[in-house]
Amino acid sequence: MKYYQETTVWSTDYVVPNHTYYMTDDRSKAVGYIPAGTKRLVKFSTPMRIDGRGRQFTVLSEKGEADEVYFPKVEVASGAGAVEVEGSGGKKYYLTKSGGRWRCTCPGYTFRHTCKHTTTMQN
Numbered sequence: 001m002k003y004y005q006e007t008t009v010w011s012t013d014y015v016v017p018n019h020t021y022y023m024t025d026d027r028s029k030a031v032g033y034i035p036a037g038t039k040r041l042v043k044f045s046t047p048m049r050i051d052g053r054g055r056q057f058t059v060l061s062e063k064g065e066a067d068e069v070y071f072p073k074v075e076v077a078s079g080a081g082a083v084e085v086e087g088s089g090g091k092k093y094y095l096t097k098s099g100g101r102w103r104c105t106c107p108g109y110t111f112r113h114t115c116k117h118t119t120t121m122q123n
Contacts, residue, residue: 001025003034004057020060027052029111047111085117095121 002025006018017036022043023029030050032043083095085104093106095117102122108115 001031003060005060006055007058008055021050021057023050027057083121087117093117097121 001022003020004023004027005020008016008018010016019036020034021030022032022034022041024031024047027050029047030044031047032041034041081096085093085095087093087106093104095102095104097103102118103109104115104117106115106117109118
């Protein structure tokens with residue numbers, strides 16, 4: 001997680017404030033922002049996808065909280081009842097069924113609570 005100051009120069013007839021966003025390292029999701037002119041972090045109730053097309057950002061902090069603070073890793077044991085699957089990069093992930101729903105240890109499931117592995121198991 002890092003703080004990113006938006007530096008976009010907007011081509012509008014009105015003033016568009018550039019806020020500071022608290023986002024994942026790849027800038028794909030924001031968990032909060034600091035409104036322009038303040039120092040208070042406003043946290044979102046759920047992470048928001050950020051569309052960076054046409055927007056510019058400058059890194060303010062190289063190190064924030066670990067991504068796991070906002071995107072908890074799913075801990076699934078490789079023991080009884082777990083199904084081992086291989087990811088596209090060859091890494092092993094584990095699926096378990098809880099309450100009629102499949103859970104996976106892959107990064108996709110960690111961020112979206114769904115992934116190709118769980119979708120395959122649902123079908």
